[in-house]
Amino acid sequence: MEKEKINFTDETNSNPSKKIELKSIEVRLQNLTKEFVDKAGKVTIAVNDFSVVIPAGKLIGLLGPSGCGKSTTLYLIAGLHKPNAGRIFFGEDDVTNTPPEQRGIGLVFQNYALYPHMTVRQNIMFPLENMKIPKQEARERAMEMAELVHIGELMDRKPNQLSGGQQQRVAIARALVKKPRVLLLDEPLSNLDARLRLQTREEIKRIQRETGITTIFVTHDQEEAMSISDEIVVMNYGLKQQMDKPQSVYEEPVNHFVAKFLGNPPINTYDAKIKNGQLVIQDNSVVEKGFDYEDQEVVMGLRPEYLRISQNGKIPAVIDFIEHIGRDTMIICDIPETDQRLRAIVPSDKELKVGQLVKFNYSKLFVFNKETGERLR
Amino acid sequence: MLEFKKDDFKAWLALAPTLLLMALFTFWPIINSFVMSFLEGFSFTGMPPERHPYAWIAGGTFESVGFSNFTQVFLDPDFWLALKNTFYMVIISVPITVILGLLIAVALNGIKRFQSFFQTVFFLPYVTNTIALGLVFGSVFHSEYGLINNLFNTVGLAWINSGATWGRSMFVLMAYTIWNGLAFKILVFLSGLQSIDKQYYQAAQVDATPRWRVFLKITVPLLSPMILYITITSFIGAFKAYSSVIAIFGTGSYGPVGNDKMLITIVGFIYDKLWESSMPFGVASAGSMILFIIIMLITLIQFQISKKRVHY
Numbered sequence: 289m290e291k292e293k294i295n296f297t298d299e300t301n302s303n304p305s306k307k308i309e310l311k312s313i314e315v316r317l318q319n320l321t322k323e324f325v326d327k328a329g330k331v332t333i334a335v336n337d338f339s340v341v342i343p344a345g346k347l348i349g350l351l352g353p354s355g356c357g358k359s360t361t362l363y364l365i366a367g368l369h370k371p372n373a374g375r376i377f378f379g380e381d382d383v384t385n386t387p388p389e390q391r392g393i394g395l396v397f398q399n400y401a402l403y404p405h406m407t408v409r410q411n412i413m414f415p416l417e418n419m420k421i422p423k424q425e426a427r428e429r430a431m432e433m434a435e436l437v438h439i440g441e442l443m444d445r446k447p448n449q450l451s452g453g454q455q456q457r458v459a460i461a462r463a464l465v466k467k468p469r470v471l472l473l474d475e476p477l478s479n480l481d482a483r484l485r486l487q488t489r490e491e492i493k494r495i496q497r498e499t500g501i502t503t504i505f506v507t508h509d510q511e512e513a514m515s516i517s518d519e520i521v522v523m524n525y526g527l528k529q530q531m532d533k534p535q536s537v538y539e540e541p542v543n544h545f546v547a548k549f550l551g552n553p554p555i556n557t558y559d560a561k562i563k564n565g566q567l568v569i570q571d572n573s574v575v576e577k578g579f580d581y582e583d584q585e586v587v588m589g590l591r592p593e594y595l596r597i598s599q600n601g602k603i604p605a606v607i608d609f610i611e612h613i614g615r616d617t618m619i620i621c622d623i624p625e626t627d628q629r630l631r632a633i634v635p636s637d638k639e640l641k642v643g644q645l646v647k648f649n650y651s652k653l654f655v656f657n658k659e660t661g662e663r664l665r
Numbered sequence: 666m667l668e669f670k671k672d673d674f675k676a677w678l679a680l681a682p683t684l685l686l687m688a689l690f691t692f693w694p695i696i697n698s699f700v701m702s703f704l705e706g707f708s709f710t711g712m713p714p715e716r717h718p719y720a721w722i723a724g725g726t727f728e729s730v731g732f733s734n735f736t737q738v739f740l741d742p743d744f745w746l747a748l749k750n751t752f753y754m755v756i757i758s759v760p761i762t763v764i765l766g767l768l769i770a771v772a773l774n775g776i777k778r779f780q781s782f783f784q785t786v787f788f789l790p791y792v793t794n795t796i797a798l799g800l801v802f803g804s805v806f807h808s809e810y811g812l813i814n815n816l817f818n819t820v821g822l823a824w825i826n827s828g829a830t831w832g833r834s835m836f837v838l839m840a841y842t843i844w845n846g847l848a849f850k851i852l853v854f855l856s857g858l859q860s861i862d863k864q865y866y867q868a869a870q871v872d873a874t875p876r877w878r879v880f881l882k883i884t885v886p887l888l889s890p891m892i893l894y895i896t897i898t899s900f901i902g903a904f905k906a907y908s909s910v911i912a913i914f915g916t917g918s919y920g921p922v923g924n925d926k927m928l929i930t931i932v933g934f935i936y937d938k939l940w941e942s943s944m945p946f947g948v949a950s951a952g953s954m955i956l957f958i959i960i961m962l963i964t965l966i967q968f969q970i971s972k973k974r975v976h977y
Binding site for chain 1: 738862864865867870871872873874875878882883886887889976
């Protein structure tokens, strides 16, 4: 038996007993812009002057509502779309004009795009056959990849004989088998049911940790992004809103949009005013002092878990609905004389009734400019 | 047992006109010609030597039941000529039209600009009258004033006119058949191609798949149900070739003047036997049965092969 194997990627070792480690590189996007022009000549800016540095070996979630440009960004990184302006760097290489097949990316499509007429093994081996890797070595590499994603026993099945989660793993194995520099995942969990989703996202995290590959994934699900990403990039209208560790983005959102987009149940927003340096709510009571801003309309942001019922609370509200959710209780309240509502998570031991007037205090408060959404405090 | 539900009644009612017409013009003639092929000395008129118990089926008179019609077919040199010609036509025209159609469809699917314009161009032969098309081919390949002879400076060379060889006439006939049949195949393949998920191609592109491999490993397997459909219908169509020969050589002749049976086909043979005054009707029926069996066998073989190759 021939012991030596040809290494097609310099950094890696194809000995199956060793852990599969891939080269980690940094991905840099500089002022990336992508416009789409439809038949009527209408221009849509899908990605707008987008700059971000994705550190080597990290798992990054691109998060945003549908139509925010996150998938377009992923396809730009993949090379399936050409940017109108800006540059893309993989490590030191400028890949802006490099065709996708030469970029060294592994791409997992939203619906996996597994070839339905090929078995799992043939699917995983397909990229290797394109690289003209000897059959024996290709089989071994496919097998070790299948074992990494825990589908070793399914190699001779066809994709339609697999569950969604298994198909997802095959797609990841196919993307990783050629040892790419960057792994890209488009909405990796959206086609899975709730239970599989939980399992698969841990799986993605594990695979990413074990291989150490720089991974970028796209999602509209904030929980998904927060749970597995090392850092998240929140996008809206093609613009980068914020990039940071998930918890930091949650706790220190830079604007109204980010605050609203992250968190479940969502953040409470409450219209208020800054008057003479003071934060004033509807009933003209002063909530906070020391605002060094001009008088303006603002929005207060209060996360449900930041609210506390307190005798000397500053925000009065009437309980409209009580929902017991295990350890805690969620209450939905009407704020008198406004059409605004508050959602609060309070400990279950409190005796509460619908119609009861309560006063809320808060442990943390965000204040945003009403028009620009910019965070003031 | 099938249950006769209320909805079934509506379904049957809706199908009734078609079924009735099919029974009258398709099923009955098939049964009838099957029966007729075994009736010796069959005639729609004339006095029977004896009333046969099955006379009512065929609606005429006959002498006896047996295989003499089949023997007569097999003893006829025209039949063997027709069989040979038809086989050549099938073997030449089917693979070429299917492969050419597939390649043109893939090419058409690949172009971005003027796609619908080119689709229309390639679809035009389908909506053109086949006889008119045959006349065009006839004049293009005419020995004296034909475009081809003028182009290649071979004026006087007979392609389909008197003195043409089997090979040259077959070439013209095949060119015509392929051209005539291509449009429909392109249309079917094109609609098949457009229903293939683009992500397969993007996935292949990301994995640096060479073009020919994309075609052979992705396009062809994903299109295989359409390819099977087109191959089977092409085989059947080619075995039934008749009007194409007539369109090239003119009414009643299957070859150039002086050799008017040169490119006779099985259907042509059957048709001739119907009108030969001395020939009992049973002979044409026997010919049809033979054609039917050939087509059925080949279709069955294709289905058998396709079980491994077609991915639904």
